[in-house]
Amino acid sequence: MQSIEVFRNEFITYLEKKIKLKEPKNLYEPIVYILGLGGKRLRPVLTLMTAEIFNTDYKKALDAALAVEVFHNFSLVHDDIMDDAPLRRGKSTVHEKWDINTGILSGDAMLINAYQLFENYDGHIFRGLAQLFSKTAIEVCEGQQYDVDFETRDDVSIPEYLKMIEYKTAVLVGAAMKMGAIIANVSEKEQNNIYDFGRYLGIAFQLQDDYLDAFGNPETFGKQVGGDIIENKKTFLYLKALEFSEVSETKELEHLFSIQPNDTTHKIETVKSIFIESGAAKETKKEIKLYTKKAFEVLDDLTISEDKKMMLRTFGEGLMQREV
Numbered sequence: 641m642q643s644i645e646v647f648r649n650e651f652i653t654y655l656e657k658k659i660k661l662k663e664p665k666n667l668y669e670p671i672v673y674i675l676g677l678g679g680k681r682l683r684p685v686l687t688l689m690t691a692e693i694f695n696t697d698y699k700k701a702l703d704a705a706l707a708v709e710v711f712h713n714f715s716l717v718h719d720d721i722m723d724d725a726p727l728r729r730g731k732s733t734v735h736e737k738w739d740i741n742t743g744i745l746s747g748d749a750m751l752i753n754a755y756q757l758f759e760n761y762d763g764h765i766f767r768g769l770a771q772l773f774s775k776t777a778i779e780v781c782e783g784q785q786y787d788v789d790f791e792t793r794d795d796v797s798i799p800e801y802l803k804m805i806e807y808k809t810a811v812l813v814g815a816a817m818k819m820g821a822i823i824a825n826v827s828e829k830e831q832n833n834i835y836d837f838g839r840y841l842g843i844a845f846q847l848q849d850d851y852l853d854a855f856g857n858p859e860t861f862g863k864q865v866g867g868d869i870i871e872n873k874k875t876f877l878y879l880k881a882l883e884f885s886e887v888s889e890t891k892e893l894e895h896l897f898s899i900q901p902n903d904t905t906h907k908i909e910t911v912k913s914i915f916i917e918s919g920a921a922k923e924t925k926k927e928i929k930l931y932t933k934k935a936f937e938v939l940d941d942l943t944i945s946e947d948k949k950m951m952l953r954t955f956g957e958g959l960m961q962r963e964v
Contacts, residue, residue, distance in 0.1 A: 670746040683816040690820025707757035714750035768822040776815040783808025810842025840935035850875040866908035880920035
């Protein structure tokens with residue numbers, strides 16, 4: 641079994657080989673740019689790892705892994721436009737570096753490129769990958785729409801929020817792992833179990849991302865700290881703060897999430913203090929541990945060796961301890 645670092649390095653080498661600058665330059669240069677910004681490469685690593693966990697050469701899963709990463713970055717390009725985000729992985733977002741029209745068109749091309757990569761697989765494997773990808777892609781769009789809708793709603797519930805992050809983030813993590821299982825040609829039960837492992841881990845991952853958005857180190861996080869607060873996003877932190885706060889703090893929080901001040905520093909610091917004092921920050925950390933535990937419980941149902949289960953567990957624990 642290869643190490644996570646080997647999977648990551650092999651994937652990056654493959655990405656650099658396949659993603660080349662070509663004409664028209666203004667379409668492909670932003671694609672090369674966003675895919676070259678780095679990041680954790682979480683999803684493609686999981687695709688490769690899963691193939692090998694189920695006793696299949698990970699190199700057979702490289703095209704599927706690349707499709708997952710290209711799709712993920714396509715969604716980031718369009719999300720950044722919708723959020724008017726200035727930074728992605730510590731660098732200018734595509735629409736900031738070029739313009740909005742370029743971001744839209746290059747993102748569209750990335751989505752098509754992701755589908756094209758499945759053409760390298762035959763028969764039932766191609767069909768399985770394409771069906772999973774289509775289902776996942778539409779769920780990601782639904783999750784993004786929920787996210788947009790929640791910005792102007794004052795009655796978002798915790799279950800609604802968890803469904804939103806499941807669709808927007810977690811289903812792609814689950815799909816990345818299931819693709820490795822499809823390529824390994826394992827049973828449908830095993831495919832669904834590894835999907836659930838990834839899905840639960842994806843929910844925990846997004847909750848951790850929400851937490852880091854407020855409390856992360858700007859030098860390591862790679863995005864604008866406090867971005868969710870500036871955008872008035874109803875995150876788990878916000879919803880738990882409303883649930884736990886006194887009436888006066890609740891009113892202040894609701895007021896702060898209804899305005900867009902020119903100077904956002906005071907807003908960010910005030911909201912963060914309410915998150916801490918209300919217990920919402922602590923509750924979010926507890927929820928992250930809960931979904932990580934749910935992911936690890938799924939491992940008991942997988943018919944793989946104990947050392948492979950331990951590798952998956954170590955990977956999950958590493959994600960929850962991250963600062964980026």
